[in-house]
Amino acid sequence: MADKIDSSSSQKNPGAAPGDGIRSLRSTMLFRAVNYELYVKPNIVIMALGLAAIVGCSGYIFYMRSKYEDMGYYTALETDGKETFKKKESKWNT
Numbered sequence: 678m679a680d681k682i683d684s685s686s687s688q689k690n691p692g693a694a695p696g697d698g699i700r701s702l703r704s705t706m707l708f709r710a711v712n713y714e715l716y717v718k719p720n721i722v723i724m725a726l727g728l729a730a731i732v733g734c735s736g737y738i739f740y741m742r743s744k745y746e747d748m749g750y751y752t753a754l755e756t757d758g759k760e761t762f763k764k765k766e767s768k769w770n771t
């Protein structure tokens with residue numbers, strides 16, 4: 678009885694190897710198109726380029742924010758909830 682169970686599970690996915698994960702399961706082309714990341718192997722070059730782009734964009738945003746703060750601007754909330762940069766003013770000037 679145990680031999681029948683082992684042989685039927687090995688015949689289920691004859692091309693499946695350990696570590697294949699979801700790639701070894703049967704699925705539709707629509708599922709594969711929508712979930713493309715599940716079926717391709719990781720590419721280190723593309724991953725490094727994406728990481729460099731995210732770090733570059735974040736660094737630029739932080740640089741611009743610090744530049745505005747050094748110029749004397751601060752973040753203020755308007756009455757409608759909009760965030761704006763306003764120049765710091767002394768109460769002696771008003």
